[in-house]
Amino acid sequence: MFKNILACAAASLLALAPHPAAAQRLILPGALLLAGYRATCGPVDTMIKPIDDIAAAYRGRIILHPRVLNLPRAQQLFWYTHECAHQIFGPGEAAADCWSVQQGKIQGWLSRDELGKLENSMRGFPGDSAHADGPTRIAYMQQCFSR
Incomplete structure:
Protein backbone atom coordinates (compact mmCIF):
# COMPACT_ATOMS: atom_id res chain seq x y z
CA MET A 1 0.00 0.00 0.00
CA PHE A 2 2.75 2.46 1.02
CA LYS A 3 4.69 1.62 -2.18
CA ASN A 4 1.60 2.39 -4.26
CA ILE A 5 1.19 5.76 -2.56
CA LEU A 6 4.87 6.58 -3.17
CA ALA A 7 4.62 5.47 -6.79
CA CYS A 8 1.54 7.66 -7.35
CA ALA A 9 3.24 10.62 -5.68
CA ALA A 10 6.36 10.18 -7.80
CA ALA A 11 4.29 9.90 -10.97
CA SER A 12 2.41 13.08 -10.05
CA LEU A 13 5.65 14.97 -9.47
CA LEU A 14 7.09 13.75 -12.76
CA ALA A 15 3.97 14.89 -14.59
CA LEU A 16 4.42 18.40 -13.17
CA ALA A 17 8.17 18.66 -13.76
CA PRO A 18 9.31 20.30 -17.00
CA HIS A 19 10.58 17.84 -19.58
CA PRO A 20 13.23 19.46 -21.79
CA ALA A 21 13.62 16.16 -23.64
CA ALA A 22 9.93 16.32 -24.57
CA ALA A 23 10.91 18.97 -27.12
CA GLN A 24 12.68 16.21 -29.02
CA ARG A 25 11.87 12.57 -29.47
CA LEU A 26 13.91 9.75 -31.02
CA ILE A 27 11.95 7.16 -32.95
CA LEU A 28 13.65 3.91 -33.85
CA PRO A 29 13.67 2.62 -37.44
CA GLY A 30 10.30 1.19 -38.46
CA ALA A 31 8.43 2.67 -35.48
CA LEU A 32 7.37 6.03 -36.95
CA LEU A 33 3.65 6.50 -37.59
CA LEU A 34 2.69 9.45 -39.77
CA ALA A 35 -1.06 9.95 -40.05
CA GLY A 36 -1.61 6.22 -39.44
CA TYR A 37 0.98 5.15 -42.02
CA ARG A 38 4.11 3.30 -40.87
CA ALA A 39 6.89 5.36 -42.42
CA THR A 40 10.21 3.61 -42.74
CA CYS A 41 13.56 4.32 -44.34
CA GLY A 42 15.51 1.12 -43.78
CA PRO A 43 17.86 1.36 -40.77
CA VAL A 44 17.42 5.14 -40.42
CA ASP A 45 15.97 6.51 -37.18
CA THR A 46 13.90 9.68 -36.89
CA MET A 47 14.26 12.58 -34.50
CA ILE A 48 11.29 14.86 -33.92
CA HIS A 65 10.19 19.54 -37.18
CA PRO A 66 7.18 18.84 -34.90
CA ARG A 67 4.98 20.97 -37.17
CA VAL A 68 5.28 18.25 -39.83
CA LEU A 69 3.05 16.10 -37.62
CA ASN A 70 0.24 18.67 -38.01
CA LEU A 71 0.34 18.73 -41.81
CA PRO A 72 -2.07 16.78 -44.01
CA ARG A 73 -1.12 13.11 -44.44
CA ALA A 74 0.36 13.44 -47.94
CA GLN A 75 2.56 16.35 -46.87
CA GLN A 76 3.81 14.50 -43.79
CA LEU A 77 4.74 11.55 -45.97
CA PHE A 78 6.23 13.76 -48.69
CA TRP A 79 8.66 15.43 -46.27
CA TYR A 80 9.62 12.17 -44.60
CA THR A 81 10.16 10.45 -47.97
CA HIS A 82 12.08 13.47 -49.25
CA GLU A 83 14.50 13.15 -46.33
CA CYS A 84 14.69 9.39 -46.84
CA ALA A 85 15.72 10.08 -50.45
CA HIS A 86 18.70 12.02 -49.12
CA GLN A 87 19.75 8.86 -47.25
CA ILE A 88 19.72 7.02 -50.58
CA PHE A 89 20.78 9.60 -53.18
CA GLY A 90 22.71 12.22 -51.20
CA PRO A 91 22.19 15.96 -50.95
CA GLY A 92 20.46 16.75 -54.28
CA GLU A 93 17.14 18.47 -53.59
CA ALA A 94 15.66 17.91 -57.05
CA ALA A 95 16.34 14.17 -56.83
CA ALA A 96 14.82 14.02 -53.33
CA GLN A 103 7.03 7.10 -54.29
CA GLY A 104 3.88 8.90 -53.18
CA LYS A 105 2.23 8.20 -56.51
CA ILE A 106 3.31 4.52 -56.51
CA GLN A 107 2.28 3.96 -52.89
CA GLY A 108 -1.02 5.78 -53.37
CA TRP A 109 -0.66 8.54 -50.79
CA LEU A 110 0.01 11.35 -53.29
CA LEU A 115 0.23 17.31 -55.09
CA GLY A 116 -1.63 20.57 -55.77
CA LYS A 117 -2.03 21.16 -52.02
CA LEU A 118 1.67 20.45 -51.48
CA GLU A 119 2.52 22.86 -54.29
CA ASN A 120 0.40 25.58 -52.67
CA SER A 121 2.35 25.15 -49.44
CA MET A 122 5.68 25.40 -51.29
CA ARG A 123 4.84 28.24 -53.70
CA GLY A 124 6.38 30.94 -51.47
CA PHE A 125 9.63 29.08 -50.72
CA PRO A 126 12.39 31.59 -51.48
CA GLY A 127 15.16 29.13 -52.29
CA ASP A 128 18.73 29.22 -51.05
CA SER A 129 22.16 27.86 -51.97
CA ALA A 130 20.91 24.25 -51.68
CA HIS A 131 17.24 24.60 -52.68
CA ALA A 132 15.59 26.00 -55.81
CA ASP A 133 12.75 28.42 -55.18
CA GLY A 134 9.21 27.09 -54.74
CA PRO A 135 7.95 27.62 -58.32
CA THR A 136 11.03 25.89 -59.78
CA ARG A 137 10.67 22.93 -57.42
CA ILE A 138 6.95 22.71 -58.17
CA ALA A 139 7.48 22.61 -61.94
CA TYR A 140 9.99 19.78 -61.56
CA MET A 141 7.75 17.86 -59.16
CA GLN A 142 4.89 18.09 -61.66
CA GLN A 143 7.15 16.54 -64.32
CA CYS A 144 8.14 13.75 -61.93
CA PHE A 145 4.51 13.05 -61.08
CA SER A 146 3.59 12.83 -64.78
CA ARG A 147 6.26 10.23 -65.57
Whole structure:
Protein backbone atom coordinates (compact mmCIF):
# COMPACT_ATOMS: atom_id res chain seq x y z
CA MET A 1 0.00 0.00 0.00
CA PHE A 2 2.75 2.46 1.02
CA LYS A 3 4.69 1.62 -2.18
CA ASN A 4 1.60 2.39 -4.26
CA ILE A 5 1.19 5.76 -2.56
CA LEU A 6 4.87 6.58 -3.17
CA ALA A 7 4.62 5.47 -6.79
CA CYS A 8 1.54 7.66 -7.35
CA ALA A 9 3.24 10.62 -5.68
CA ALA A 10 6.36 10.18 -7.80
CA ALA A 11 4.29 9.90 -10.97
CA SER A 12 2.41 13.08 -10.05
CA LEU A 13 5.65 14.97 -9.47
CA LEU A 14 7.09 13.75 -12.76
CA ALA A 15 3.97 14.89 -14.59
CA LEU A 16 4.42 18.40 -13.17
CA ALA A 17 8.17 18.66 -13.76
CA PRO A 18 9.31 20.30 -17.00
CA HIS A 19 10.58 17.84 -19.58
CA PRO A 20 13.23 19.46 -21.79
CA ALA A 21 13.62 16.16 -23.64
CA ALA A 22 9.93 16.32 -24.57
CA ALA A 23 10.91 18.97 -27.12
CA GLN A 24 12.68 16.21 -29.02
CA ARG A 25 11.87 12.57 -29.47
CA LEU A 26 13.91 9.75 -31.02
CA ILE A 27 11.95 7.16 -32.95
CA LEU A 28 13.65 3.91 -33.85
CA PRO A 29 13.67 2.62 -37.44
CA GLY A 30 10.30 1.19 -38.46
CA ALA A 31 8.43 2.67 -35.48
CA LEU A 32 7.37 6.03 -36.95
CA LEU A 33 3.65 6.50 -37.59
CA LEU A 34 2.69 9.45 -39.77
CA ALA A 35 -1.06 9.95 -40.05
CA GLY A 36 -1.61 6.22 -39.44
CA TYR A 37 0.98 5.15 -42.02
CA ARG A 38 4.11 3.30 -40.87
CA ALA A 39 6.89 5.36 -42.42
CA THR A 40 10.21 3.61 -42.74
CA CYS A 41 13.56 4.32 -44.34
CA GLY A 42 15.51 1.12 -43.78
CA PRO A 43 17.86 1.36 -40.77
CA VAL A 44 17.42 5.14 -40.42
CA ASP A 45 15.97 6.51 -37.18
CA THR A 46 13.90 9.68 -36.89
CA MET A 47 14.26 12.58 -34.50
CA ILE A 48 11.29 14.86 -33.92
CA LYS A 49 12.62 18.22 -32.77
CA PRO A 50 12.37 21.92 -33.55
CA ILE A 51 14.90 22.95 -36.19
CA ASP A 52 15.23 25.91 -38.56
CA ASP A 53 13.70 23.94 -41.43
CA ILE A 54 10.71 21.67 -41.93
CA ALA A 55 12.96 18.60 -42.08
CA ALA A 56 16.59 17.56 -42.50
CA ALA A 57 18.66 14.46 -43.12
CA TYR A 58 21.99 13.37 -41.72
CA ARG A 59 23.67 10.03 -42.28
CA GLY A 60 21.49 7.50 -40.47
CA ARG A 61 18.94 10.03 -39.18
CA ILE A 62 15.94 11.95 -40.43
CA ILE A 63 14.91 15.01 -38.45
CA LEU A 64 11.34 16.28 -38.66
CA HIS A 65 10.19 19.54 -37.18
CA PRO A 66 7.18 18.84 -34.90
CA ARG A 67 4.98 20.97 -37.17
CA VAL A 68 5.28 18.25 -39.83
CA LEU A 69 3.05 16.10 -37.62
CA ASN A 70 0.24 18.67 -38.01
CA LEU A 71 0.34 18.73 -41.81
CA PRO A 72 -2.07 16.78 -44.01
CA ARG A 73 -1.12 13.11 -44.44
CA ALA A 74 0.36 13.44 -47.94
CA GLN A 75 2.56 16.35 -46.87
CA GLN A 76 3.81 14.50 -43.79
CA LEU A 77 4.74 11.55 -45.97
CA PHE A 78 6.23 13.76 -48.69
CA TRP A 79 8.66 15.43 -46.27
CA TYR A 80 9.62 12.17 -44.60
CA THR A 81 10.16 10.45 -47.97
CA HIS A 82 12.08 13.47 -49.25
CA GLU A 83 14.50 13.15 -46.33
CA CYS A 84 14.69 9.39 -46.84
CA ALA A 85 15.72 10.08 -50.45
CA HIS A 86 18.70 12.02 -49.12
CA GLN A 87 19.75 8.86 -47.25
CA ILE A 88 19.72 7.02 -50.58
CA PHE A 89 20.78 9.60 -53.18
CA GLY A 90 22.71 12.22 -51.20
CA PRO A 91 22.19 15.96 -50.95
CA GLY A 92 20.46 16.75 -54.28
CA GLU A 93 17.14 18.47 -53.59
CA ALA A 94 15.66 17.91 -57.05
CA ALA A 95 16.34 14.17 -56.83
CA ALA A 96 14.82 14.02 -53.33
CA ASP A 97 11.71 15.94 -54.45
CA CYS A 98 11.26 13.75 -57.51
CA TRP A 99 11.76 10.45 -55.71
CA SER A 100 9.36 11.49 -52.97
CA VAL A 101 6.68 12.46 -55.49
CA GLN A 102 7.15 9.23 -57.44
CA GLN A 103 7.03 7.10 -54.29
CA GLY A 104 3.88 8.90 -53.18
CA LYS A 105 2.23 8.20 -56.51
CA ILE A 106 3.31 4.52 -56.51
CA GLN A 107 2.28 3.96 -52.89
CA GLY A 108 -1.02 5.78 -53.37
CA TRP A 109 -0.66 8.54 -50.79
CA LEU A 110 0.01 11.35 -53.29
CA SER A 111 -2.80 12.06 -55.74
CA ARG A 112 -2.80 14.91 -58.27
CA ASP A 113 -5.08 16.82 -55.86
CA GLU A 114 -2.71 16.27 -52.91
CA LEU A 115 0.23 17.31 -55.09
CA GLY A 116 -1.63 20.57 -55.77
CA LYS A 117 -2.03 21.16 -52.02
CA LEU A 118 1.67 20.45 -51.48
CA GLU A 119 2.52 22.86 -54.29
CA ASN A 120 0.40 25.58 -52.67
CA SER A 121 2.35 25.15 -49.44
CA MET A 122 5.68 25.40 -51.29
CA ARG A 123 4.84 28.24 -53.70
CA GLY A 124 6.38 30.94 -51.47
CA PHE A 125 9.63 29.08 -50.72
CA PRO A 126 12.39 31.59 -51.48
CA GLY A 127 15.16 29.13 -52.29
CA ASP A 128 18.73 29.22 -51.05
CA SER A 129 22.16 27.86 -51.97
CA ALA A 130 20.91 24.25 -51.68
CA HIS A 131 17.24 24.60 -52.68
CA ALA A 132 15.59 26.00 -55.81
CA ASP A 133 12.75 28.42 -55.18
CA GLY A 134 9.21 27.09 -54.74
CA PRO A 135 7.95 27.62 -58.32
CA THR A 136 11.03 25.89 -59.78
CA ARG A 137 10.67 22.93 -57.42
CA ILE A 138 6.95 22.71 -58.17
CA ALA A 139 7.48 22.61 -61.94
CA TYR A 140 9.99 19.78 -61.56
CA MET A 141 7.75 17.86 -59.16
CA GLN A 142 4.89 18.09 -61.66
CA GLN A 143 7.15 16.54 -64.32
CA CYS A 144 8.14 13.75 -61.93
CA PHE A 145 4.51 13.05 -61.08
CA SER A 146 3.59 12.83 -64.78
CA ARG A 147 6.26 10.23 -65.57
